[in-house]
Amino acid sequence: MTPRTATPALPLGDDALILSHRLGEWAGNAPVLEEEVALANIALDLLGQARVLLSLAGDEDELAYLREERQFRNVQLVEQPNGDFAHTIARQLYFSTYQELLHGHLATGDTDLAPLAAKAVKETAYHRDHAEQWTVRLGDGTAESHTRMQRALDTLWRFTGELFDPVDGLDSVPWHDLRATWTTRITTTLERAALTLPEGPQRSGWAAGGGRQGLHTEPFGRLLAEMQHLHRSHPGATW
Amino acid sequence: MVTTTALEAELRALAGAVPDPELPVLTLAELGVLRDVRLTAPDRVEVCLTPTYTGCPALETMAADIERALHDHGIPHVEVHTVLSPPWTTDAxxxxxxxxxxxxxxxxxxxxxxxxxxxxxxxxxxxxxxxxxxxxxxxxxxxxxxxxxxxxxxxxxxxxxxx
Structure with a gap:
């Protein structure tokens, strides 16, 4: 297998695949039935996007199931554990806002990612809307929900800087502008939710690199073990 | 100019009459996901489908159902491709x-x-x-x-x- 690791389809496909897997972990555990269905639907959209993107980079199954941790190029944000519901919503808010802006830009370009981006941006707008509504509901809800939502936003803040590191092969993306628009949108939502924009650094103190370089956080290995276990133990298994 | 033969029109109607697997009340033509049906050889048909949502799990069933419908009509080789552009919209x-x-x-x-x-x-x-x-x-x-x-x-x- 020689995946086209140079294509930007790989990092974007990995973002979608890994976040899809994390959201899938909510199946059977969501707080209410409607959220069970919502998170599974969002996961399904992301899985569909991942399949198209990874197919542009190589064989989708081999890329998903047979790569080692260091070969994945997703940002660290998407591999962070679900935590409580507020953590999942904070991760969704940060990521879907970013993904909608990025796909919106790519949809107008002429790369081989444009058709997928034009399709995905409409799906992602629903994901962002879902995350914003929950952010407002939790932030402007009870004292407990407010505390937890703020804590989740603060905890995940240090993974947001990496979103705007230029991706190889996506030279036309105005990353600086993307970051400014992202910050404005997040700030607006948090104001509506009576929450505060986190102030700390948008990177971890250990700045040797990030997910785009194949360097991942400790929970990622366990995620991969679960995601790849069946395929590795029973190659070619079907049902 | 692209022309459509009478046989292509007939095959298109057949493929378009396949019901949606999840909303069987609708046909694929009514859902607006059937983009093209072309004869590429006398015994070979190429069909283009577009997904409603990127991850729509019904797409593979749709493709299999179209293949079956056209096989039953005497076309031995049916290829179903997925096209994303232009993206499907509910206006279709x-x-x-x-x-x-x-x-x-x-x-x-x-x-x-x-x-x-x-x-x-x-x-x-x-x-x-x-x-x-x-x-x-x-x-x-x-x-x-x-x-x-x-x-x-x-x-x-x-x-x-x-x-």
């Missing part, structure tokens, strides 16, 4: 498709094309016709639907959400 659902959705108890999508942004008031309960409905969840039994409740007859119903 035909008027007949919308009528069938409503009759089936699913509120059809409102127009998304150019023009004024539709307001929630134009959405009617498919059971009693009331416009007094509330969104329960933006996501429902399939990726393409939202769950609402009618405040007049109190029945919950699916809404084919605009995309």
């Amino acid at each position: 659902i035909t008027d007949e498709g919308r009528r069938k959705l409503a009759a089936f108890g699913i509120a059809p999508p409102r127009p998304t094309g150019p023009g004024p942004v539709p307001v929630d008031l134009t959405l009617r309960c498919p059971h009693c016709g009331s416009t007094d409905t509330t969104l329960l969840s933006r996501f429902s039994s399939t990726a393409c639907k939202a769950l609402r409740r009618c405040e007049t007859c109190r029945e919950p119903f699916d809404h084919f959400k605009e995309l």
Whole structure:
């Protein structure tokens, strides 16, 4: 297998695949039935996007199931554990806002990612809307929900800087502008939710690199073990 | 100029008459996902399908159902391709498709094309016709639907959400 690791389809496909897997972990555990269905639907959209993107980079199954941790190029944000519901919503808010802006830009370009981006941006707008509504509901809800939502936003803040590191092969993306628009949108939502924009650094103190370089956080290995276990133990298994 | 032969038109009608696996009340033509049906050789047909949502799990079943329908019509080689561009929108659902959705108890999508942004008031309960409905969840039994409740007859119903 020689995946086209140079294509930007790989990092974007990995973002979608890994976040899809994390959201899938909510199946059977969501707080209410409607959220069970919502998170599974969002996961399904992301899985569909991942399949198209990874197919542009190589064989989708081999890329998903047979790569080692260091070969994945997703940002660290998407591999962070679900935590409580507020953590999942904070991760969704940060990521879907970013993904909608990025796909919106790519949809107008002429790369081989444009058709997928034009399709995905409409799906992602629903994901962002879902995350914003929950952010407002939790932030402007009870004292407990407010505390937890703020804590989740603060905890995940240090993974947001990496979103705007230029991706190889996506030279036309105005990353600086993307970051400014992202910050404005997040700030607006948090104001509506009576929450505060986190102030700390948008990177971890250990700045040797990030997910785009194949360097991942400790929970990622366990995620991969679960995601790849069946395929590795029973190659070619079907049902 | 691209021309369509009588046989192609016939095959297109056959493929288009295949019911949607998850909304069997609609055909693929009424859903607007069938993009093209072409004879590439006397015994070979190429079909282009577009997904409603990127991750729509019904797509593989649609492709298999089309292959079966065309095989049964004597075409030995059927290739079904997925095309993403231009992206599918709910505006591709035909008027007949919308009528069938409503009759089936699913509120059809409102127009998304150019023009004024539709307001929630134009959405009617498919059971009693009331416009007094509330969104329960933006996501429902399939990726393409939202769950609402009618405040007049109190029945919950699916809404084919605009995309």
